[in-house]
Amino acid sequence: MSLLTRRLAFLPWLPAYVAVYFLFLYLPILLIPIFSFNNAATTTFPLAGFTTKWYGTLAGNGAMLEAARNSFVVGVCVAVLSTTLGICAARAITRYRFRGQKAAAGLIMAPLFLPEIIVAVSLLMIVLALGVQLSLITVILGQTVFCVPYAMSVLVSGFEGFDRSLEEASYDLGETALGTFRRVTLPVVAPAIVSSLLVTFTISLDEFILAFFLSGTEPTLPVYIWGQLRFAAKLPGVLALGTIMIAASILMLTLAEILRRRAENRTRIALT
Amino acid sequence: MADRAMIEIQSVSKYYGIYKALDEVSLSISEGEFFSLLGPSGCGKTTLLRSIAGFETPTEGEILIDGVPSVDLPPNRRPTNMVFQNYAIFPHLDVSENVAYGLKRLRLSAEEERKRVADALDQVRLSGLGKRKAHELSGGQRQRVALARALVMRPKVLLLDEPLSALDKKLREEMQVELRMLQKAVGITFVLVTHDQYEALALSDRIAVMFGGRIAQIATPKEIYQRPRTRKVADFLGGMNFLTAKVLGERDDAVSVDAARFGAVSLDKPQGFAAANGEVTIGIRPERLRLLWDDDRAPHELAGRIENRAYFGEVTHLMIDVEGLEQPLSMVETNNYGADDLPIGAEIRLAYDPDAFVLLAEDEAVRRI
Numbered sequence: 078m079s080l081l082t083r084r085l086a087f088l089p090w091l092p093a094y095v096a097v098y099f100l101f102l103y104l105p106i107l108l109i110p111i112f113s114f115n116n117a118a119t120t121t122f123p124l125a126g127f128t129t130k131w132y133g134t135l136a137g138n139g140a141m142l143e144a145a146r147n148s149f150v151v152g153v154c155v156a157v158l159s160t161t162l163g164i165c166a167a168r169a170i171t172r173y174r175f176r177g178q179k180a181a182a183g184l185i186m187a188p189l190f191l192p193e194i195i196v197a198v199s200l201l202m203i204v205l206a207l208g209v210q211l212s213l214i215t216v217i218l219g220q221t222v223f224c225v226p227y228a229m230s231v232l233v234s235g236f237e238g239f240d241r242s243l244e245e246a247s248y249d250l251g252e253t254a255l256g257t258f259r260r261v262t263l264p265v266v267a268p269a270i271v272s273s274l275l276v277t278f279t280i281s282l283d284e285f286i287l288a289f290f291l292s293g294t295e296p297t298l299p300v301y302i303w304g305q306l307r308f309a310a311k312l313p314g315v316l317a318l319g320t321i322m323i324a325a326s327i328l329m330l331t332l333a334e335i336l337r338r339r340a341e342n343r344t345r346i347a348l349t
Numbered sequence: 350m351a352d353r354a355m356i357e358i359q360s361v362s363k364y365y366g367i368y369k370a371l372d373e374v375s376l377s378i379s380e381g382e383f384f385s386l387l388g389p390s391g392c393g394k395t396t397l398l399r400s401i402a403g404f405e406t407p408t409e410g411e412i413l414i415d416g417v418p419s420v421d422l423p424p425n426r427r428p429t430n431m432v433f434q435n436y437a438i439f440p441h442l443d444v445s446e447n448v449a450y451g452l453k454r455l456r457l458s459a460e461e462e463r464k465r466v467a468d469a470l471d472q473v474r475l476s477g478l479g480k481r482k483a484h485e486l487s488g489g490q491r492q493r494v495a496l497a498r499a500l501v502m503r504p505k506v507l508l509l510d511e512p513l514s515a516l517d518k519k520l521r522e523e524m525q526v527e528l529r530m531l532q533k534a535v536g537i538t539f540v541l542v543t544h545d546q547y548e549a550l551a552l553s554d555r556i557a558v559m560f561g562g563r564i565a566q567i568a569t570p571k572e573i574y575q576r577p578r579t580r581k582v583a584d585f586l587g588g589m590n591f592l593t594a595k596v597l598g599e600r601d602d603a604v605s606v607d608a609a610r611f612g613a614v615s616l617d618k619p620q621g622f623a624a625a626n627g628e629v630t631i632g633i634r635p636e637r638l639r640l641l642w643d644d645d646r647a648p649h650e651l652a653g654r655i656e657n658r659a660y661f662g663e664v665t666h667l668m669i670d671v672e673g674l675e676q677p678l679s680m681v682e683t684n685n686y687g688a689d690d691l692p693i694g695a696e697i698r699l700a701y702d703p704d705a706f707v708l709l710a711e712d713e714a715v716r717r718i
Binding site: 242243246247248249251253256260261265 | 403429
């Protein structure tokens with residue numbers, strides 16, 4: 078332990094700070110599932126008893142189910158598109174050395190740091206200028222631009238350790254280029270690809286601003302939730318829906334991280 | 350062992366841009382031979398090996414493998430298999446699946462495939478580890494998997510790219526013995542790339558020493574060690590005392606020179622011998638000099654003083670200052686008689702055999718661009 082960290086560890090307020098930090102971060106999110114099981118239409122304490130009726134109302138809510146279906150379609154398309162583009166980019170970045178490589182990698186990652194609302198407004202302007210009808214397709218295109226950097230960073234860490242000699246060994250043992258891709262390249266990087274699909278699907282599922290600007294008359298779930306917030310009576314239903322979405326997101330991201338680490342370990346082990 | 354050529358490399362050159370990785374390399378490797386490409390890093394030995402495997406295409410020249418012109422054949426259509434430096438074990442497959450990888454394309458019966466995998470694992474002493482994954486294997490075991498995976502294909506040539514360099518010293522020495530025995534057992538032509546001169550000497554039937562994309566000498570280990578053709582080859586293969594000597598006279602097969610304090614020495618005359626302004630470089634290996642104790646007498650003696658010494662366990666390396674020689678002589682003495690107890694500054698006498706001198710040719714100037 079260095080002198081600095083030893084000093085920090087003895088600072089008495091450090092554990093308190095960490096506790097407050099996590100409380101601030103997670104307490105509001107924790108309240109959502111709590112109130113979603115509360116037998117009252119208002120979000121106030123004391124709690125009025127346990128119920129699952131708000132979840133029941135969701136099943137019969139046609140508009141909500143429609144929004145969920147939209148979100149699912151958009152999520153799948155965005156995940157597939159951005160992961161496909163991410164595979165190309167990650168392969169180029171990890172395998173080849175070319176002029177402008179750093180700049181290209183930087184430009185691909187840039188949307189992460191641009192204000193999303195500015196991107197959304199500019200995309201909207203272009204879409205309208207081109208006379209394209211707003212639809213789920215415009216949402217898919219907008220969110221794909223945004224998800225490629227996430228896909229790429231997940232994929233790069235999976236591809237980085239993938240050494241060329243694995244493919245060479247396969248050719249050397251008599252396999253063709255196509256067979257090598259099927260029997261070596263794909264299986265070794267598959268966990269990273271699945272991880273990228275899960276991450277981008279989750280991001281798309283939760284994304285609001287682009288969907289709000291570009292979705293036209295077909296709302297995705299976050300846009301639908303935004304619309305419901307005007308009605309106090311609908312709030313418990315929204316909380317129930319929110320709980321489901323949080324649970325789904327956590328589940329998928331955890332799975333994605335496990336797969337990503339497995340991919341990373343695999344390739345690293347192969348080369349040490 | 351037949352003397353039929355298995356690999357013929359004919360004036361092969363490889364350029365990367367204007368950089369010459371290989372410069373007009375020609376050599377022939379016999380069937381069943383254990384052949385080593387030895388040289389420092391960047392000498393082109395790996396490029397040559399990868400050209401035989403098909404991963405590099407020579408810019409010029411032809412490579413015949415078992416009589417078949419091969420430069421245009423991709424790696425998967427050559428009767429060669431390779432053991433990679435990092436072994437390249439497929440991480441998603443277990444040991445058996447790794448070994449069976451190439452067999453899948455041969456569409457053997459399940460029984461035949463199982464038998465060949467088992468035999469290959471047996472050959473490299475990995476029986477019973479078939480279900481292990483790559484990350485559950487030690488470095489030595491991974492190396493054996495790579496060997497089995499290549500040998501199971503029954504190649505005509507096995508190519509080994511620095512296969513022992515990742516192992517620690519003790520394991521490396523064990524694997525050297527095993528590799529040699531394995532090669533004798535399977536009778537396949539082995540081509541080994543290494544920068545370790547002892548490995549090349551211990552394993553090979555013949556060695557090609559390479560510098561700067563060219564071959565400096567091809568010979569048996571004994572010949573290349575005892576009769577190195579040039580100064581660089583002599584230096585790379587181990588310690589050598591170099592002396593400049595005046596040419597006294599020439600005959601058909603011998604040259605006699607004045608080797609300063611060593612007196613007149615007669616040397617085998619190499620082909621194409623030409624002395625530059627009457628001077629040549631000659632050399633003698635450190636172990637060919639011998640300490641003389643007390644009343645020991647030898648036909649050829651020199652007196653000197655110990656200038657420096659280094660203890661190596663079984664031997665002691667001594668630097669001997671001899672009056673009239675520009676450089677101190679380096680010599681190696683076993684520690685049986687107390688060479689390790691001689692202090693720096695001690696006056697000693699040493700014996701030499703004039704026949705142990707070799708005449709060294711000038712090295713060709715290296716031009717890679």
